[in-house]
Every structure is written in structure tokens, then in C-alpha cells.
Amino acid sequence: MxxxxxxxxxxxxxxxxxxxxxxxxxxxxxxxxxxxxxxxxxxxxxxxxxxxxxxxxxxxxxxxxxxxxxxxxxxxxxxxxxxxxxxxxxxxxxxxxxxxxxxxxxxxxxxxxxxxxxxxxxxxxxxxxxxxxxxxxxxxxxxxxxxxxxxxxxxxxxxxxxxxxxLDVVKDAGLSSFVKEELAQSDRPDLASASIVISGGRGMQNGENFKMLEQVADLLGAAVGASRAAVDAGFVPNDMQVGQTGKIVAPQLYIAVGISGAIQHLAGMGDSKVIVAINKDEEAPIFQVADYGLVADLFEAIPQLEEELKKVL
Amino acid sequence: MKVLVAVKRVIDYNVKVRVKPDNSGVDLANVKMAMNPFCEIAVEEAVRLKEKGVASEIVVVSIGPKAAQEQIRTALALGADRGIHVETDQEVQSLEAAKLLKAVVEKEEPKLVILGKQSIDSDNNQTGQMLAALTGMPQGTFASEVVVEGEKVNVTREVDGGLMTVSLNLPAVVTTDLRLNEPRYASLPNIMKAKKKPLDATSPADLGVDISPRLETVKVEAPAARKAGIKVEDVAQLVDKLKNEAKVI
CATH class of the missing domain: 3.40.50.620 (HUPs)
Known part of the structure; x- marks a missing residue:
């Protein structure tokens, strides 16, 4: 073969x-x-x-x-x-x-x-x-x-x-041409291969609030992702979407923040080694796959997480 | 210009999928079926092109059992002008679907063919690209914006790193991503009107296409279930568990 x-x-x-x-x-x-x-x-x-x-x-x-x-x-x-x-x-x-x-x-x-x-x-x-x-x-x-x-x-x-x-073989079909690209610039690890990913969902409420996740990500050397709901709502760009039709990730640690856990999202991160869910709705389906669940308001929990991580890292 | 849209009948995206006990496939008996969500976006884009005066006629095609006519009628209610049903009860895989669509393209000669980027059942993400290759057309896959300008179409694509725009010669194939548009709902008067719109039936044999599958499904299993873990009391306990129990930070 x-x-x-x-x-x-x-x-x-x-x-x-x-x-x-x-x-x-x-x-x-x-x-x-x-x-x-x-x-x-x-x-x-x-x-x-x-x-x-x-x-x-x-x-x-x-x-x-x-x-x-x-x-x-x-x-x-x-x-x-x-x-x-x-x-x-x-x-x-x-x-x-x-x-x-x-x-x-x-x-x-x-x-x-x-x-x-x-x-x-x-x-x-x-x-x-x-x-x-x-x-x-x-x-x-x-x-x-x-x-x-x-x-x-x-x-x-x-x-x-x-x-x-x-090789000297050149195949130019002549059917299409490149116009432009707008690629995200980030110093953080690539989402698809990062060993830690922290993702935000609709619960983040706006794009500005993703800065909270970025601060935690920078402490952990993590990539930042998002659910489809957060991308559709315009909080963050499409290249951050994790899920069935977005990126498939399987990091050592996946932290889902304000993400309810639709099956389409679980399809993109369900193979992560350890899953953490932070959500104020204790009925959210994400808790059914999380190794560690924290029922809390993310706007209180994420600043606390940043402080606690600073103590131990 | 004429626009051809391909739509697929699939399990409704809200339905919880169950694997059959004999591992031969997924249980589709008495399960709600619907138009594939990406195909809805494809229909919507065609209708918007018609509303802008860019498209003159929208032809919608579906391959599948008799019941797939429901999805064609849905597309007609949303604004497509006429339907083509390629009727078969056999499983049709991506390459064979592309060959059937090629036969339809050769008859209809559309300037633009719009398809969903993938169907939510087989998750293959192949048919549009295969159709493009078989017909010698360029392709704009995973589209988030489609702008027709004269004899070209500019397609902005959702790619791993962000967005990429390509210019394609017409005729071309476009496959839709989630953020291309938000599909409308069909109004009751339009649903009634759709019943009178023309719908032609054909078959793989009529189109001269062999649809024997190339891939044999050996078995279908449920994924390994992930056990729910524990609830922690507070952030301090969470960080402690991650550091000392899971050892991932």
C-alpha cells in the first residue's frame, strides 16, 4: 500500500x-x-x-x-x-x-x-x-x-x-481567484490543537465580556472558543466556533462558560479529557457531560477563577 | 439567471437520535423529518437573490423517497418557482447524489447552484464539491456572503483562520454556512400557493445514473457515554480539583 x-x-x-x-x-x-x-x-x-x-x-x-x-x-x-x-x-x-x-x-x-x-x-x-x-x-x-x-x-x-x-506539474483550472482574507490575529494557542480551551456561550451577553475569558486563558496558556449561539449573536468571529459544524477540539481541559450544551456543541468538544461547566442554570445539559460542574453566575465566578488561578499557578 | 437549489430530507435537528439495537443504523421510524437546516439557508439565499432581481427563476431539487416532496413543497412555499423530485427509496451516498445533480444541471443549465455545506445526518460535507468537480464548475464552500457581479460571483467563506473571499466564474456552486442568512418562515397563503406550483418527478434510471453505494455500513453504534461528574461548591474547590485530582493545570 x-x-x-x-x-x-x-x-x-x-x-x-x-x-x-x-x-x-x-x-x-x-x-x-x-x-x-x-x-x-x-x-x-x-x-x-x-x-x-x-x-x-x-x-x-x-x-x-x-x-x-x-x-x-x-x-x-x-x-x-x-x-x-x-x-x-x-x-x-x-x-x-x-x-x-x-x-x-x-x-x-x-x-x-x-x-x-x-x-x-x-x-x-x-x-x-x-x-x-x-x-x-x-x-x-x-x-x-x-x-x-x-x-x-x-x-x-x-x-x-x-x-x-x-514537482513541475502546474494545475490552474482558471475558474476561481483569491480576493482577500481576514484572518484572526492571536498570540494564544491554536484552538484546534490547544491543550486547554475556555469557551463562552450566549450567557456571556456580549463580545466585550469575552475579555474576562481571555484573561483566564492567558493565565492557563489556553485558547478561547465559543458556542454557535455566541457566534450567531455576533459576540465573536466564526473561527472561534466549537461544534458539529465548527471546530472539533479535544483538549486536556475544556472549560464551558455560560454554554447550555446543545448536542451540536457537544459534538465539537465531547472528547475532551476533562470538562468543566460553569452555568447558573443547574438544569443545563452541559452538566450531564461535565466532570466538574459549578452552578454559579459566571460574572462572579470568572473573576474568582482568575484570582484562584493566580494563587496556584 | 436561473438558480438551482438542492435540498435534503433529514431527521429534524431537535430529535434525539437513537441507534437501532441491531446496530444496523439509526432508528428513523416515526421520527420527525424536516429540511436539512443548511438547505433552508440555501433556499433563503436563492429567494433573496430573486428579490434583488439577480435570480429570475429558482428550481429546487430533492433526491429521496416519495416523502421528500414535503421538503420540495416547503421550498416552493418559501419562494422557489418549481420543483424536481428524483425519487428513490435506496440509500443515496454523496458521489451518487452529485451524479444525479449533475444530470439535473445538464438539463436545467443554471448559472448558480446552491447547496447546504453538509447534511446533519451523514455529516459528510461532500456533495456540493463533488458536483462542482463533475460539472467543471468552481466552488464557494462554507459561504457567509454571496455577491453576484456580472459573470462572476464573489463568495466569502468561513475558513479555519477566519474569512476568505474568492471570485468564481459563473456558472458556479455555492455551499452555505450557518451565517449566510436567517431563513424566513413560510406564510400560510404561500404554503397554499406552493401546492399549485409545478413539481416534476424523475428517477435515477431516467437520469441514467447508477446509485449503487460505494461505502458499506458495517455497523452503527452509540458513542461511549460520558458519565456526569460532580458538582463543586465554589471556585476554590474547582481549582483545587483541577490541580490536585484531575491534574490538568
């Missing part, structure tokens, strides 16, 4: 999610090549070459891939993927965007968001917002798979020395 792993990156550094996808590839077994497609992405290729278990790094460095447009990546990966039994990418917004195009161009099904590998043809994935877990077997010769990074422990980042090969 031979596996092509699509590297997720921002043209300067490899995203940690890629190391988790490599872990899933190792469970499937076989030779693993990594594709780094981007623009001026040489540094990423060097990092990918050091990751554990990588046989070869393929680099497609061209302006056509600079913004990861799905039309261009779809054609590139479909062509390269013909030589592999499995094609894997992280189930982030990049992988979710272009991988179904790869599958369609290869006339195979895609297996989305896998959280387990049974064997080379059989995978485990959540359906119905994680309220059911399906085991599915593919009948296709090529398996196109997106991987839920939080379900696989990342491989070592500095363990190998794979060869790097530059």
Missing part, C-alpha cells in the same frame, strides 16, 4: 494537524509520501521531511496553489493520487473544500472525518453530530479520506529525514 498525505500549512509552517494525519496513515500502513502544495513553501517541505514515518516529500510550489483554491488542488491531488491506494488530508476547511473534488475526479467515494482505522478498507466515523458512530468499508480501489486530527496522537515532528522532490 502507498499513502499520499496532503500537508496542511500556511506556506511558512506545517500545521500540527498534519502530524495527526500522518499518525492515521501509519495505522493504515504502507509507504507514506507527503504532498506540500503552496507558494514559496520550501520551509514547510523541510519540516514535513523531518516528520516521523515519511518516505518522500513531494513539493508543488506555484502561485496556483498559494491560496489553496479547491479547483486547483483538486486537479493536482487527483492526478498525483492515481498512484496511491489512500489519499489523506486533515478534516479542516482546506481538506473539506478540495478533497471531495479529488474523490469525484477519481470516481470514488470520500470517507469524511475518520476517527479510527479498523483496517486498510474500513474506518470509523461520526454521524448525526457524533450521536452515532459508523464503521464503514470502502469498495473503491483508491480511498479518499479526511481525518479528524484530534482523534489521532500526532507523530513526532523531528524524527526523520525524508527526501524532498520538486
Amino acid at each position: 502507498s499513502i499520499l498525505v496532503f500537508a496542511e500549512h500556511d506556506n511558512s509552517s506545517l500545521k500540527q494537524a498534519t502530524l495527526s494525519v500522518l499518525a492515521a496513515a501509519k495505522e493504515i500502513g504502507g509507504d507514506i509520501d507527503v504532498l506540500v502544495a503552496g507558494e514559496n513553501c520550501g520551509a514547510v517541505a523541510e519540516q514535513a521531511a523531518k516528520a516521523d514515518g515519511v518516505n518522500k516529500v513531494l513539493v508543488a510550489d506555484n502561485a496556483a496553489y498559494g491560496h489553496f483554491l479547491g479547483e486547483n488542488l483538486g486537479e493536482l491531488v487527483a492526478e498525483l493520487g492515481k498512484n496511491y491506494s489512500h489519499i489523506l488530508a486533515a478534516a479542516g476547511t482546506t481538506g473539506k473544500d478540495f478533497m471531495p473534488r479529488v474523490a469525484a475526479l477519481l470516481d470514488v467515494a470520500q470517507i469524511s472525518d475518520i476517527m479510527g482505522v479498523v483496517d486498510a478498507d474500513t474506518f470509523v466515523r461520526p454521524i448525526y453530530a457524533g450521536n452515532a458512530i459508523a464503521t464503514v468499508k470502502s469498495k473503491d480501489s483508491t480511498k479518499v479520506i479526511t481525518v479528524r486530527p484530534t482523534a489521532f496522537d500526532p507523530v513526532a515532528a523531528e524524527a526523520g529525514s525524508a527526501s524532498v522532490e520538486n
Whole structure:
């Protein structure tokens, strides 16, 4: 078997999610090549070459891939993927965007968001917002798979020395172009891979009050997230949303503040190791999954939490 | 311009999902069904484009059993002009749904196809992108804003890092994210009027598409239940537990 792993990156550094996808590839077994497609992405290729278990790094460095447009990546990966039994990418917004195009161009099904590998043809994935877990077997010769990074422990980042090969294949479909992006700037850890996450919900009442969570987050080295209700209400931007249709997180510690715990939210954080819920409604469903529940007004509890943490950290 | 919207009949998002005791799937008997929430947003966006004078006709298509006509009628009540029902009682997976929609696109030749980004049953997030690839169209996935300008459409997308705007040549495929719009409710007069709007029936065989599934479901299980923990008295006890019991800070 031979596996092509699509590297997720921002043209300067490899995203940690890629190391988790490599872990899933190792469970499937076989030779693993990594594709780094981007623009001026040489540094990423060097990092990918050091990751554990990588046989070869393929680099497609061209302006056509600079913004990861799905039309261009779809054609590139479909062509390269013909030589592999499995094609894997992280189930982030990049992988979710272009991988179904790869599958369609290869006339195979895609297996989305896998959280387990049974064997080379059989995978485990959540359906119905994680309220059911399906085991599915593919009948296709090529398996196109997106991987839920939080379900696989990342491989070592500095363990190998794979060869790097530059590709001269350029796929520019000419159908789409990049206009602009507005990316959140934050010094805090990445939400999807942070070991501690503190999230706020509708109970926060406005965006200004999220500063209270940010102060606690900075004490803990945590990322700040939000429920869909808080994002829909305009308190915070969409990239902070945790849930079925937002980001999937599984930190060591998840602190839910003023979040009632709709199933769509639980789908995004239910695999966290320790869950803390702070909510003044003791009937809130979030308490049914919380390891530690505190029934309290968050506007009193969060400043106290900050003070108590300062004492012990 | 003509806009095609695809909608899916799924379990209502408020229903608590139960896995069948024989692990063959999820129990859908006597369960409330509804239009997939992301598809409602797709219909709403098409209706708004028509209200702005950008869209001239909205065609709504659904694939599924006879009962899926309820969801087509809902879309017609919300403002779509006519419906197409691709009737089948078989399971239709994403690639096969995309092939059926491709056949409809080739007949209808819409300038814009709008779909939900994912359905809340299979959570695949595939069909729109597959349709785009099969028809050679560009795609604006996870859209939070759609602006048609001449022969192009600008789509602002919700991506992991924030927002990204792309410009697509028409015809194009757009898949909706949650914040694209807030769908309206159908009024009673519009529900009555929708009953008289045209609804054509077709089938996978008529469209010449083999819908045999490529993925076999081996089993479906309930997720491991998470036990509720304890209630702490105050913040000091919480911090103590996190530090000394759970050892996570």
C-alpha cells in the first residue's frame, strides 16, 4: 500500500494537524509520501521531511496553489493520487473544500472525518453530530479520506529525514481567484490543537465580556472558543466556533462558560479529557457531560477563577 | 439567471437520535423529518437573490423517497418557482447524489447552484464539491456572503483562520454556512400557493445514473457515554480539583 498525505500549512509552517494525519496513515500502513502544495513553501517541505514515518516529500510550489483554491488542488491531488491506494488530508476547511473534488475526479467515494482505522478498507466515523458512530468499508480501489486530527496522537515532528522532490506539474483550472482574507490575529494557542480551551456561550451577553475569558486563558496558556449561539449573536468571529459544524477540539481541559450544551456543541468538544461547566442554570445539559460542574453566575465566578488561578499557578 | 437549489430530507435537528439495537443504523421510524437546516439557508439565499432581481427563476431539487416532496413543497412555499423530485427509496451516498445533480444541471443549465455545506445526518460535507468537480464548475464552500457581479460571483467563506473571499466564474456552486442568512418562515397563503406550483418527478434510471453505494455500513453504534461528574461548591474547590485530582493545570 502507498499513502499520499496532503500537508496542511500556511506556506511558512506545517500545521500540527498534519502530524495527526500522518499518525492515521501509519495505522493504515504502507509507504507514506507527503504532498506540500503552496507558494514559496520550501520551509514547510523541510519540516514535513523531518516528520516521523515519511518516505518522500513531494513539493508543488506555484502561485496556483498559494491560496489553496479547491479547483486547483483538486486537479493536482487527483492526478498525483492515481498512484496511491489512500489519499489523506486533515478534516479542516482546506481538506473539506478540495478533497471531495479529488474523490469525484477519481470516481470514488470520500470517507469524511475518520476517527479510527479498523483496517486498510474500513474506518470509523461520526454521524448525526457524533450521536452515532459508523464503521464503514470502502469498495473503491483508491480511498479518499479526511481525518479528524484530534482523534489521532500526532507523530513526532523531528524524527526523520525524508527526501524532498520538486514537482513541475502546474494545475490552474482558471475558474476561481483569491480576493482577500481576514484572518484572526492571536498570540494564544491554536484552538484546534490547544491543550486547554475556555469557551463562552450566549450567557456571556456580549463580545466585550469575552475579555474576562481571555484573561483566564492567558493565565492557563489556553485558547478561547465559543458556542454557535455566541457566534450567531455576533459576540465573536466564526473561527472561534466549537461544534458539529465548527471546530472539533479535544483538549486536556475544556472549560464551558455560560454554554447550555446543545448536542451540536457537544459534538465539537465531547472528547475532551476533562470538562468543566460553569452555568447558573443547574438544569443545563452541559452538566450531564461535565466532570466538574459549578452552578454559579459566571460574572462572579470568572473573576474568582482568575484570582484562584493566580494563587496556584 | 436561473438558480438551482438542492435540498435534503433529514431527521429534524431537535430529535434525539437513537441507534437501532441491531446496530444496523439509526432508528428513523416515526421520527420527525424536516429540511436539512443548511438547505433552508440555501433556499433563503436563492429567494433573496430573486428579490434583488439577480435570480429570475429558482428550481429546487430533492433526491429521496416519495416523502421528500414535503421538503420540495416547503421550498416552493418559501419562494422557489418549481420543483424536481428524483425519487428513490435506496440509500443515496454523496458521489451518487452529485451524479444525479449533475444530470439535473445538464438539463436545467443554471448559472448558480446552491447547496447546504453538509447534511446533519451523514455529516459528510461532500456533495456540493463533488458536483462542482463533475460539472467543471468552481466552488464557494462554507459561504457567509454571496455577491453576484456580472459573470462572476464573489463568495466569502468561513475558513479555519477566519474569512476568505474568492471570485468564481459563473456558472458556479455555492455551499452555505450557518451565517449566510436567517431563513424566513413560510406564510400560510404561500404554503397554499406552493401546492399549485409545478413539481416534476424523475428517477435515477431516467437520469441514467447508477446509485449503487460505494461505502458499506458495517455497523452503527452509540458513542461511549460520558458519565456526569460532580458538582463543586465554589471556585476554590474547582481549582483545587483541577490541580490536585484531575491534574490538568
